[in-house]
Amino acid sequence: MNEQIELPSYLEQSPEVAARFQRIQARPEVLKVANMGRVFDSNKGPVQALNDINFSVRRREFVCVIGQSGCGKSTLIRILAGLDQPTSGQVLCDGEPVTGPGKDRGMVFQGYTLFPWLTVKQNVMFGPAMEGRKGQAAESEALQWIEMVGLEKFAESYPSELSGGMKQRVAIARAMANQPRILLMDEPFGALDAQTRAQMQQHLLQIWRAVDATILFITHDLDEAVLLADRILVLGANPSRVQEVIEVPVPRPRTLDQCLSPSFLATKKRLEELIHPQTERKASFKIPRLVAADDDVL
Numbered sequence: 001m002n003e004q005i006e007l008p009s010y011l012e013q014s015p016e017v018a019a020r021f022q023r024i025q026a027r028p029e030v031l032k033v034a035n036m037g038r039v040f041d042s043n044k045g046p047v048q049a050l051n052d053i054n055f056s057v058r059r060r061e062f063v064c065v066i067g068q069s070g071c072g073k074s075t076l077i078r079i080l081a082g083l084d085q086p087t088s089g090q091v092l093c094d095g096e097p098v099t100g101p102g103k104d105r106g107m108v109f110q111g112y113t114l115f116p117w118l119t120v121k122q123n124v125m126f127g128p129a130m131e132g133r134k135g136q137a138a139e140s141e142a143l144q145w146i147e148m149v150g151l152e153k154f155a156e157s158y159p160s161e162l163s164g165g166m167k168q169r170v171a172i173a174r175a176m177a178n179q180p181r182i183l184l185m186d187e188p189f190g191a192l193d194a195q196t197r198a199q200m201q202q203h204l205l206q207i208w209r210a211v212d213a214t215i216l217f218i219t220h221d222l223d224e225a226v227l228l229a230d231r232i233l234v235l236g237a238n239p240s241r242v243q244e245v246i247e248v249p250v251p252r253p254r255t256l257d258q259c260l261s262p263s264f265l266a267t268k269k270r271l272e273e274l275i276h277p278q279t280e281r282k283a284s285f286k287i288p289r290l291v292a293a294d295d296d297v298l
């Protein structure tokens with residue numbers, strides 16, 4: 001039997017979800033990106049990586065950014081972090097122009113960026129210590145963050161003694177210990193196996209619910225974006241612009257079970273239409289013949 005399930009529109013929101021978006025709209029803007037562009041000079045001439053990007057993120061909102069490879073996601077997050085500068089437009093964090101890195105913006109990358117010579121606790125205390133916050137109070141605060149990510153038994157361990165998922169949990173605790181206004185995450189779970197990744201997604205949602213954190217999260221994974229985000233920013237390519245902003249209609253709290261709900265599937269379908277349009281030309285490349293035609297293969 002070839003039965004097709006009729007999906008609702010991804011624009012359809014239950015009253016509960018619509019009310020949540022109204023509440024978010026009423027909150028102050030933590031991050032504002034206005035008419036922002038970035039042109040790189042290259043030996044083949046200028047490369048317009050980002051063009052006229054406009055969006056804002058409100059307090060305690062969870063925003064995911066998706067887009068095809070090379071559409072400028074990393075460039076965007078590097079500019080938001082203050083690690084790169086736009087060539088036009090501006091970025092405001094709490095109304096102040098971003099001119100460089102700052103403790104109001106924490107970063108978690110895909111690669112494990114812990115200091116290998118420091119213990120988990122020392123890694124988490126690193127930022128506060130640079131600010132002059134040391135001693136018993138700073139230590140017990142660090143231990144609270146370590147507990148929040150469920151690693152209290154590993155406070156004295158070194159990064160080499162931890163799994164990939166555990167290292168990323170330390171990276172989140174370390175970023176949060178600086179009490180950032182916004183946490184910028186660039187494919188933080190990209191290197192993890194599927195099961196660990198699913199656990200980390202739930203862990204991140206728990207942390208986000210427990211603290212006053214605004215999150216901007218880059219991912220290639222459409223399921224991950226729908227599972228985590230309030231809104232999903234879809235970047236189009238050549239040059240990169242905000243192609244669509246999707247308000248995820250899936251109610252919270254989110255669990256893995258919801259990945260099969262009609263609203264989840266409808267949102268994912270819309271993302272697929274945007275990221276992999278039907279009209280996209282099929283790849284036409286030639287694979288060199290590696291064996292002679294008369295070889296006996298398979």
Ligand SMILES: Nc1ncnc2c1ncn2[C@@H]1O[C@H](COP(=O)(O)OP(=O)(O)OP(=O)(O)O)[C@@H](O)[C@H]1O
Pocket residue numbers: 040041042047048049067068069070071072073074075076
């Ligand atoms: N330093 C640079 N010099 C020249 N061009 C650059 C530079 N950095 C990025 N680009 C170009 O800008 C565009 C966007 O790159 P970016 O790395 O931001 O994309 P991305 O969406 O993060 O890609 P991926 O998903 O593959 O990581 C690409 O065309 C890239 O070649």
